[in-house]
Amino acid sequence: MIGISFYLQDPHAETQIIHAANLGVKRAFTSLHIPEEKGDLVKRMIRLLKLAEDYGMEIHADVSLNTLDHLGINKFTDLWPLGIKGIRLDDGFDKETVISLSKVFSLSLNASTLNEDELLAVVGGGVEPESLIAWHNFYPRPETGLEEEFFHEQNKMFKKYGIPIFAFIPGAGSKRGPLHEGLPTLEKHRLMNPYAAGIELIQHVEGVYVGDQGTEDNLLENLTAYKNLNILTIRVESRLLQSGQYKLRPDVSQDVFRLQNTRVTANVEPSNTAARSLGSITMDNDAYGRYRGEVQICKRDLGANHRVNVIGRVIEEDIPLLSLLKPGQTIKLIIE
Template identity: 75%
Template sequence: MIGISFYLQDPDAETQIIHAANLGVKRAFTSLHIPEEKGDQVQRMVELLKLVESYEMEIHADVSLNTLNHLGISNFEDLSSLGVKGIRLDDGFDYETIRSLSEVFSLSLNASTLKEDELLAVLRSGIKPESLIAWHNFYPRRETGLEEEFFQNQNRMFKKYGIPIVAFIPGSGSKRGPLHDGLPTLEKHRFMNPFAAGVELFQQVDGVYIGDQGVENDLIENLSAFNDRNILSIRVKSSVLQSGIYDLRPDVSRDVYRLQHTRVTTQVKPQNTVERCLGSITMDNDAYGRYRGEVQICRRDLEANHRVNVIGLIIEEDLPLLALLESGQPVNLQCEELYI
């Protein structure tokens, strides 16, 4: 599943919500740790919640013991009337309150901090695993995102009890203030291509949410294509290759990814038969006989071959996607003009 995030402080929140909804996104996250300001600030949050609900998007919200006072409501159950379907509990909630809330909401436990004995205490209180979500933190400050091994160990714990897991990737383009350094769960994803970060997370968790408000460069579209149809989108500079969806061969070669059904019977003259770096797009020329026209993506640096034309290059930001390609994967190569 894919989700977006929206925040009170974001002046373009309405635009972001509508954009995501029109692309079919059905889940959204927000924080109801409302600032001390009341009045108009609280009213705007209520309006944003109602806007999201009007698009039939499922809202999950961070809440604390202060949320009730800030929103001016008497109990957490009143949040359901604002469209909130799930809540992520901050520290301070007793097990009886947690159990009671689990009867109304889908409850999110803090997947980044909870220990197994604490999880077992929650389950022993009578809460069913199917009403829970293990939801990781995001980390606004550089150098504080999770270490990958710790992240994987936490995930194994929740999977053991059949609890789905959600984590965050940074947005593309605009980042949430005040630090504007992205909102990833994993530190390694902070300055990584957000789409590549999302694809990597989908291999480990059940839900990926974009932590920041920025979704430029077709981030939602590409995540949706991967989540729904396993299509991985890669941007390429090429003056020869046509944009489109290509299938990788099911047998995986050590040095290159081979694109199926690209061989041709027409002439392919030797041209630009130079060294092939990681991410080079190549086409076999006439000197390779029946392989003529086969398109490949280089998985590592390779020497020049007079039988192989270099016809393009994956853009640097998308190179991490190469390590995520799988046998038989459909690949959407998005080509921009390159003169070589």
Template identity: 75%
Template sequence: MIGFSFYLQDPGAENQIIHAANSGVRRAFTSLHIPEEKGELAVRMSELLKFAQTYGVEVHADVSLKTLDHLGIAEFADLAPLGVKGIRLDDGFDMTTITALSKVFSLSLNASTLNEEELLAVLEGGMEPQSLIAWHNFYPRPETGLEEVFFHEQNRMFKKHGIPIYAFIPGSGSKRGPLHAGLPTLEKHRFMNPYAAAVDLLSHVDAVFVGDQGTEGNLLQDLSNYESLNILSVRMESARLPSGRYKLRPEVSRDVFRLQNTRVTGAVEPENTIRRTLGAITMDNDEYGRYRGEIQICKRDLEANHRVNVIGRVVEEDLPLLAFLKPCHSLVLVNEGRI
């Protein structure tokens, strides 16, 4: 599942909602207890939530014990008529409150801070695992995002009880203030290509939400295609290879990814037979006989070969995506220009 985020003080939130809905993404996260939020929050909250409703967007809101005073509302149940379908509980809620809220909202627990004793207390209080979501934090300050081993340990705890897991990636383009350093769950994703970060997370969690408001370009559409069609989108630069959809061969080669049905019968003269680096896109030339025209993507650095032309390269930001390519995988190579 793919989701996006919008925030009360973001003047472009309406455009963000429209863009996401047009990309086929209709699940959103918002926070209703960010200390930096100021102004007529209750009015703005009502406007945005109703706007999201008109586009069929399901909203999950982060709340704390201070949210009611912060927004000037009487009780959490007042959020339901505004279109809030689920709430994510910060620390401090007692079991009586949690049970009461579960009758109104889909409930998300803090997957980054909850320990197993606390989780068992929730479950023993009568909550059904399938009615809960384990939702990780995002971390605005660099160096504070989760470490991978801890992240996987937490996930194993929730998976053991059959609770789905959600997490965040940073946005593409504009980043949320006040630090503007991305909103990832995992620290290693902070400055990674958000698309690659999402593909990485989707192998471990049930839903990935863009934490920042920035979803410029085709991020949401590309992620929807990956999730629903298992098509990976990889950007490249090449003067020879057009953008298009390709498929990998079924076997796994040690050094290269081999693209199916790319050999040709016409001549492929030797040219640019230089050293090949990780992510280099190559085409076998006439010196390889019946292999002429076969296109490959290098999985590691390789020496020059007079029988292999270098015709392009994967853009540096997309190199992490190569780790997720599998036999028979479909991929879309998007040509971003000549090299």
């Protein structure tokens, strides 16, 4: 599933919720223990949660032991009538509290810090594993995001017990303050194209949430198209290629991605038969006979070939998407 994040002090949160809901996004995350949040938080929270409820969106909230004082409420169960149906527990909650809260809320455990003994203590206390979510942190400060190997090791533990895993990618465009450095789970995703980061996570976890409020550049539209329809969007530069959907061949070539049904009977004169780099888009010319017109995307640097015309290239920011393509994948090429 794809989800958004909204924050109580963000003046554009209402617009963000409506935009996401209209795209079919039905899950959202918010944090109720961020020290920078100031002002009349309860009234603001009630308005946003009511809006989300009106649009059929389910809200999961990050809470800590300081949340009650922060919001001026008496107990965590007071969040339920406000529309919060799931809570994600930060560190510090004892086993008894965890088990008690699991009887009221959909419960998410901190997947980035929990060890197996702690997990077994929760499960051994009577909480069914399938009713839990393992939800990773996001990391505002650069250099503190999770190492990829550690991330996958943690995930193995939760998969062993059948617990679904959620994680964050940074937003596109607007980044949340005060640091404005993105809110990824994995450090490698901080400066990556957020869409590529999202596609990578979708292939490993059940829930991918945009940590920042920014969803510009059609981020949600493209992620939902991939999640629901298996269509991966790639932006390219080309004067000869048309925007549209193409399908990769199901057999995997070593050096190139081959686009099905692109061969032509009309002449394709040799032109720009230059060296091909990773991400180059090519078309076979007349010298390749029955292959003329076949469009390919290069997986690696290749030399010049007088039978192959270079007709464009994948934009640099979208190059990471190439490593995520699957055999038979439908791709949507957007001409920039």
